[in-house]
Amino acid sequence: MTLVSAAPVLVSAIGGYLLGSVPVAVLVGRAHGLDPREAGDRNPGFWNMMEQLGWRAAVPVFAGDLLKGTLAGLVGLAAGGGETGPLGTVTGASVAPVYAAVGAAMIGHAWPVFAGLRGGRSILAFAGGFAVICPPAFVLGLAVLAGTGLALRSFAWGARAAVFSLPALQLLFAPAEHVACTGALMCLIGLRFGQAALAGRRASRPRA
Secondary structure (H helix, E strand, O other): OOHHHHHHHHHHHHHHHHHHOOOHHHHHHHHOOOOHHHOOOOOOOHHHHHHHHOHHHHHHHHHHHHHHHHHHHHHHHHHOOOOEOHHHOEOHHHHHHHHHHHHHHHHHHHOOHHHOOOOOOOHHHHHHHHHHHOHHHHHHHHHHHHHHHHHHOOHHHHHHHHHHHHHHHHOOOOOHHHHHHHHHHHHHHHHHHHHHHHHHHHHHOOOO
């Protein structure tokens, strides 16, 4: 990769990280006199905010975290020349900058420079970025969310089904190597859940 071709990826990664670092849940929580990093499961994200403050306070967190990923993806798309294929799926020279931007936004959400590197699990940042990576698969994922959520009467299970269905749905519109990159992004989510589980186990350990 030459310096010229690396520039869009670098710009996308920096822009994505800064966007991801905006601590939406912390800002919304502060307006309600709550620091989500010190309450509930200590995750500064939508679900913890909903459990602590209710749906009305959590909706801006949901929208804001989703938007961070989408804006990061759009930064990458612009930096990569805006190349898209059928139905808006990212292609050509835009693939690397878009994935770099979305991945960086997820890292920024997980370890935000504007919030003491104490962030969340990056699920919504990933989902928002995926809307730029493969719009038709994202729309189908929303259908999975709605269908599963209604069938099981659980938004949480609908959201899980939707997120895990995205790589399979992407295969309908994009090559396998793009789906592999999406899987790599999802590994960061798994890492964050693993870290949270370890932290919870340490906190529950009795002290001598």
